[in-house]
Amino acid sequence: MRILHTADWHLGHTLRGHSRQAEHAHFLQWLVRTVVAREVDVLLLAGDVFDSANPPAPSWRLWFEFLGELKRARPALQVVVIAGNHDSAARLEAPRDLLATFDVRIAGSIARGADGRLLTDDLLIPLKDRSGAVAAVCAAIPFLRSSDVLALVPPPAVDAPAPAPNGDYVLPRPGEPNAEAVAAAASDPLLDGMRALHAELFAAARAQRRPGQALVALAHGYLVGGALSELSERKVLGGNQHALPLDLFPADCAYVALGHLHRPQQLGGREHVRYSGSPIPLSMPEREHAHHVVFADLDGERLEKVWSLRVPRLVPLLRVPERGALEPDAALAAIDELPPRDADCAEELRPLVEVVVRLPEPAPGIGERIAQRLADKNVRLVRVEVVLTGSDDDTGALPRGTELASLSPEQVFVRRYARDHEGVPPAPLLAAFRQLLEDVEHGGPP
Numbered sequence: 034m035r036i037l038h039t040a041d042w043h044l045g046h047t048l049r050g051h052s053r054q055a056e057h058a059h060f061l062q063w064l065v066r067t068v069v070a071r072e073v074d075v076l077l078l079a080g081d082v083f084d085s086a087n088p089p090a091p092s093w094r095l096w097f098e099f100l101g102e103l104k105r106a107r108p109a110l111q112v113v114v115i116a117g118n119h120d121s122a123a124r125l126e127a128p129r130d131l132l133a134t135f136d137v138r139i140a141g142s143i144a145r146g147a148d149g150r151l152l153t154d155d156l157l158i159p160l161k162d163r164s165g166a167v168a169a170v171c172a173a174i175p176f177l178r179s180s181d182v183l184a185l186v187p188p189p190a191v192d193a194p195a196p197a198p199n200g201d202y203v204l205p206r207p208g209e210p211n212a213e214a215v216a217a218a219a220s221d222p223l224l225d226g227m228r229a230l231h232a233e234l235f236a237a238a239r240a241q242r243r244p245g246q247a248l249v250a251l252a253h254g255y256l257v258g259g260a261l262s263e264l265s266e267r268k269v270l271g272g273n274q275h276a277l278p279l280d281l282f283p284a285d286c287a288y289v290a291l292g293h294l295h296r297p298q299q300l301g302g303r304e305h306v307r308y309s310g311s312p313i314p315l316s317m318p319e320r321e322h323a324h325h326v327v328f329a330d331l332d333g334e335r336l337e338k339v340w341s342l343r344v345p346r347l348v349p350l351l352r353v354p355e356r357g358a359l360e361p362d363a364a365l366a367a368i369d370e371l372p373p374r375d376a377d378c379a380e381e382l383r384p385l386v387e388v389v390v391r392l393p394e395p396a397p398g399i400g401e402r403i404a405q406r407l408a409d410k411n412v413r414l415v416r417v418e419v420v421l422t423g424s425d426d427d428t429g430a431l432p433r434g435t436e437l438a439s440l441s442p443e444q445v446f447v448r449r450y451a452r453d454h455e456g457v458p459p460a461p462l463l464a465a466f467r468q469l470l471e472d473v474e475h476g477g478p479p
């Protein structure tokens with residue numbers, strides 16, 4: 034049985050106001066072709082289908098058109114989708130019954146029945162192989178907010194299950210990345226609740242699963258050991274939570290398909306526990322990720338092979354310069370090198386560009402000048418980032434015990450300048466400051 038694992042699509046995403054719709058449509062068309070060409074049996078989508086809880090209509094349309102095309106192209110395909118922290122569980126689940134008719138299963142939330150037992154029909158999903166026989170059980174675990182977790186535990190009226198065995202998962206040692214987060218969360222009721230919920234769900238999965246069938250997990254969250262990309266993920270699981278330990282997922286899982294971190298990665302050195310990453314870059318730093326989808330080939334209960342395919346990129350994300358920062362004149366010269374505006378190129382296909390300038394001295398209006406210089410280039414400006422080259426020192430310049438009142442206004446001005454820029458203020462700037470000070474103190478011209 035062949036699984037295709039993807040996540041973090043963020044349909045409806047915009048980058049500083051620039052639509053990503055064309056890029057998403059391009060990815061989804063590629064995905065349909067790939068599912069057919071690679072004979073995929075199961076598509077797992079690990080959350081953050083949409084970028085916001087209330088996606089705009091074109092995003093909904095893209096989603097449903099994709100599902101329609103997918104099922105027409107490969108009718109036997111099964112699709113399992115969970116809600117991520119960006120999704121509205123209720124909205125994602127609203128067409129659940131309809132989509133289940135087409136073997137598209139949506140898990141947006143977790144609830145208990147009147148008897149206190151977890152309602153697992155939408156969480157434990159039998160996966161069929163090409164012959165139509167059940168080959169695996171997928172535990173689909175939607176993103177849970179802290180209030181969801183606390184409402185679900187402790188389970189009333191049923192015996193609490195034993196905690197999941199740790200398997201061979203290893204928690205980080207002190208000093209390792211995230212070790213503090215795990216230590217802080219070690220006695221957290223939220224984490225205890227997550228452990229109990231996972232244990233209960235996996236116990237139910239084992240009860241349902243027959244010998245020879247694999248156990249597969251689908252989840253969305255920040256797991257310890259994951260490397261964050263810089264900007265576009267929130268480090269929260271809910272409330273003030275930071276990270277979840279890998280041992281939420283028992284050792285008998287053949288494959289754990291994760292969503293939330295946008296950089297593709299395996300966790301804790303385990304090939305079978307991984308984030309697929311997002312298919313398109315959702316922030317400028319993510320332009321360097323190797324965006325891909327992951328394939329997990331199962332043979333009976335075990336994982337036979339994990340492999341991946343790069344997602345072709347429709348729209349380049351450019352940074353001027355590629356690394357570091359340029360002073361204003363050099364930045365403007367670098368912009369001159371960019372290709373001229375192509376009238377035949379659709380707006381949504383123009384490369385997105387970020388310009389990074391360093392300012393050893395003030396350069397008023399540099400943002401506007403850069404934007405003007407880019408106007409006849411075949412790019413869309415995401416932002417101009419200004420790198421200041423001063424001491425960035427708020428306190429050190431003022432020796433301990435020094436009263437601000439003991440400094441003259443000009444001394445304060447010079448120190449403040451040095452925080453952002455190199456050296457001392459240029460003579461014209463200092464002269465302008467003195468004139469301004471004179472006007473303020475002695476009532477000069479209005």
Ligand SMILES: [Mn+2]
Nearest residue numbers: 081117118293
């Ligand atoms: Mn997320």
